[in-house]
Amino acid sequence: MARVIVVTSGKGGVGKTTTSASISTGLALRGFKTAVIDFDVGLRNLDLIMGCERRVVYDLINVVNGEANLNQALIKDKHCDNLFILPASQTRDKDALTEEGVEKVLKDLEHLGFDYILCDSPAGIERGAVMALTFADEAIVVSNPEVSSVRDSDRILGILQSKSRRAIEGREPVKEHLLVTRYSPKRVEDGEMLSYKDVQELLRIPLIGVIPESDDVLQASNQGTPAIHLKDSDVATAYQDVIARFLDEDRPLRFVTYEKPGILKRLFGGK
Amino acid sequence: MSLLSYFFGNKPKTASVAKERLSLIIAHERGTNRAPDFLPDLQRELIAVISKYVNVGPDDIKVQLEKQGNCEILEVNITLPDQQPK
Numbered sequence: 001m002a003r004v005i006v007v008t009s010g011k012g013g014v015g016k017t018t019t020s021a022s023i024s025t026g027l028a029l030r031g032f033k034t035a036v037i038d039f040d041v042g043l044r045n046l047d048l049i050m051g052c053e054r055r056v057v058y059d060l061i062n063v064v065n066g067e068a069n070l071n072q073a074l075i076k077d078k079h080c081d082n083l084f085i086l087p088a089s090q091t092r093d094k095d096a097l098t099e100e101g102v103e104k105v106l107k108d109l110e111h112l113g114f115d116y117i118l119c120d121s122p123a124g125i126e127r128g129a130v131m132a133l134t135f136a137d138e139a140i141v142v143s144n145p146e147v148s149s150v151r152d153s154d155r156i157l158g159i160l161q162s163k164s165r166r167a168i169e170g171r172e173p174v175k176e177h178l179l180v181t182r183y184s185p186k187r188v189e190d191g192e193m194l195s196y197k198d199v200q201e202l203l204r205i206p207l208i209g210v211i212p213e214s215d216d217v218l219q220a221s222n223q224g225t226p227a228i229h230l231k232d233s234d235v236a237t238a239y240q241d242v243i244a245r246f247l248d249e250d251r252p253l254r255f256v257t258y259e260k261p262g263i264l265k266r267l268f269g270g271k
Numbered sequence: 272m273s274l275l276s277y278f279f280g281n282k283p284k285t286a287s288v289a290k291e292r293l294s295l296i297i298a299h300e301r302g303t304n305r306a307p308d309f310l311p312d313l314q315r316e317l318i319a320v321i322s323k324y325v326n327v328g329p330d331d332i333k334v335q336l337e338k339q340g341n342c343e344i345l346e347v348n349i350t351l352p353d354q355q356p357k
Contacts, residue, residue, distance in 0.1 A: 150297075155300070158301070
């Protein structure tokens with residue numbers, strides 16, 4: 001059985017696509033056959049973050065409309081053999097996504113032997129976002145430690161609990177995970193930023209990880225390489241920890257406490 | 272003392288202000304957005320039944336679902352009209 005995971009947040013710019021790229025890559029690196037679907041119809045960006053933008057021929061809407069089959073539309077990742085990207089359409093509008101169409105794509109992916117299917121949700125609570133979460137078995141709710149992001153995350157949790165198939169059919173609810181991104185331990189210590197514990201207390205769902213704020217994320221997107229591939233990067237390590245926890249391995253949280261830079265570091269610079 | 276606290280800043284940190292504001296607004300929105308779908312219907316039918324016996328209007332009944340810990344409380348508040356001499 002393929003597991004469908006939606007990466008969602010409500011608010012834009014919190015790190016959904018970065019997270020989708022890194023988590024799908026991480027699962028593929030662990031040996032799982034993984035597909036990642038961009039649901040942001042009209043504003044596709046996952047292809048850029050994954051570095052496959054020049055290889056897009058067909059997209060999700062083409063497949064939904066039967067203009068192309070899945071094998072034609074799936075793009076094999078340049079780093080991992082068992083990772084495939086299904087891009088969003090850049091030209092159509094979001095009404096082209098139908099529930100039956102999406103369900104069929106997911107079923108077909110399952111028949112192709114995929115273990116995990118990640119759905120990269122668009123921002124907002126409109127059709128694209130609802131379609132991305134409708135068939136989810138698990139949800140990774142990405143939230144920044146910031147008021148508007150936390151509030152929107154709570155809204156999207158409400159939608160998960162009312163509009164997902166699992167909720168409508170009264171099956172076991174969607175398994176929810178909280179991922180706090182763009183976290184700055186120093187600002188938390190200074191009382192300028194909500195702590196991950198605050199965010200978790202407000203949203204009341206289990207925490208799967210904390211990704212530190214880092215310049216590396218921009219460096220990764222500049223090159224079209226998912227951040228999890230970066231060498232010696234806290235962000236990459238934090239995403240690997242998230243993968244481990246997702247697979248039920250025990251990993252203590254890292255990068256959540258601020259360490260004062262030592263005298264040498266302060267004299268000679270460095271991050 | 273007040274001069275010291277002025278310089279060293281005893282004002283609440285913005286993060287705790289954020290948390291307090293969020294906990295209020297989230298609790299409020301959970302109440303309104305996550306109300307089960309049957310509430311409006313329940314309210315309409317209650318009005319229909321009660322107005323058979325007492326003269327009440329649609330605005331005289333308030334149905335609310337509140338959550339306190341693990342316990343859900345269905346609150347039905349009916350305002351009866353003042354007794355009118357027959």
